[in-house]
Amino acid sequence: MSPTYERLALAIADDPEVLALLETVPVAKRQPNLLFGVLRLLGGPVHDPAACHDFTVANWPGVAAQLRTRATQTNEAGRCALLLPALATLPQPLALLEVGAAAGLGLYPDRYTYRYGPYRLGAGGPVLDCALSGAAAPTRLPDVVWRAGLDLNPLDVTDPADLAWLAALVWPEQRHRRERLLAAAAVAAADPPRLVPGDLVDDLPALAAQAPSDATLVVFHTSVLYQVPAARREAFTALVRDLPGHWISVETPEVLPYAGLPAAPDERLHNVLARDGVPLAWTRGHGEAMAWFG
Template sequence: MRTAETYARFATAEARGVSPAYERLALAVSRDPELLALLDTLPPAKRQPNLLFGVVRLLGGPVDDPAAFHDWTVANWPAVEEQIRVRATQTNEIGRCAVLLPVLAELPQPLALLEVGASAGLNLYPDRYAYRYGDHRLGTGEPVLDCELTGTAPPTRLPEVVWRAGLDLNPLDVTDPADVAWLDALIWPEHTHRRERLRAAAPVAAAEPPLLVRGDLVDDLPTLAAKAPAGATLVVFHSSVLYQVPRPRREAFVELVRDLPGHWIAAETPEVLPHAQLPEPPDDGMRNVLALDGRPLAWTAGHGQSLTWFA
């Protein structure tokens, strides 16, 4: 897909109705020959909108006005390019715990959680947060995660987690202000509630840090999985991660994770992780498919704000 098409699709499929600022910005970039030419000097995986916009925010550039964004980004391109080349979109969106919870709560307890693409590991604490599915509230912790749930009953219990581990090529540390600043920069401009969630969740992880390992999702997963305690159900999970993995490595990971003991939960777009005979999504926005052990269960919104069960 050409860079212009990537930005146009991001505007219409991901940002529309979710972030007016990023919708305007992505459409403007898709029609901006100068910016497109600069982006095309980068490796394909580094041209994605979330990465560019996050780096500009991190460096203090404007993202609310496309003309100002163009001028600032072109003028500061060496600094922007340097950061893009060393960073990745490690959103670590805590809201995704709300769509994982209905599955986690039904697995044999207690759980040993292993997140692939863990970033700072904030999604390894689904038992510590609180949830609100319409009028149904579960848990007493912070932050409170809201999710519009359709097609199934809300979970009635929190999981029991006895082990937390994460695997990432570049794990982040929630006790490091610079790493937290990058997580903040990746949150879309209007999403004040997501920033509040990040500020509430970071102390939870900092108080009892998970085991975060720098490594590859194929080469290093078996060794880390083998460290899970006996008597706990191993759950390997990931959300909006595999699009950053080249297809051959993605296929190798799927073959590997299917053979591990325990269970595998995935929340990825069907273009990245295909499934046969999916029903139509609830709307034309970009949706992940929530799947357990390769079996598709539900459509989910990217930040965990909704779940449409179809299994």
């Protein structure tokens, strides 16, 4: 929860002038997080609702232009801490293919540092903290020999404008996430990933076929499928189950339902980590915690 965005959302909900402006853009572009990200990208004073109103009205042509061309693409490297226990047990080396890759920061689980309580693994990139329960911490990093991403609108981590957009999408209070984003972006920029514009059903088989045959293919995604219509989700899950290799997902149980899930650790929003359709753990949205039950 962002107190800054909560205040701003409540103010806009009671602001007929801004609401009227929002009605001039497509319905899909009226998302609060998209609007707030655009305002931050353009230097809007999001901490002050009254000043933000004035900024939005005065700069509406620029705001509207960004709303029409941008999309929310949270690229949270911290989620690699959720993937690592599932990746570490697979036959190495690995060929990673991320669906909904954005700028591809999730494709470098072998180049980040992890801290699961007192256990530390790795020596480069940002330090990813994850409270792990129900399982032992991984003892090795994966051996990744091929990495590629698929996204409708891939971002270029070496492009300052794309990096600025990713940073603008991080909530104002979460400075640690912004710092982590920039550190992960530096890792990716040193060896830019291969990112292919395309659809998760139509274009996945061709990209998966390019993975080296002597590596274990792992198709994965984190908090992506909620943006995909139900029929396309079903088509994707049917497709990915038939691909060679393994499938790792981190999604809400409403998006990818499972029978017989144990109770979540608490009442906060949790995703489910699953491998090949088998649920393994409850996870928090940005990788800050996971409770293993599989």
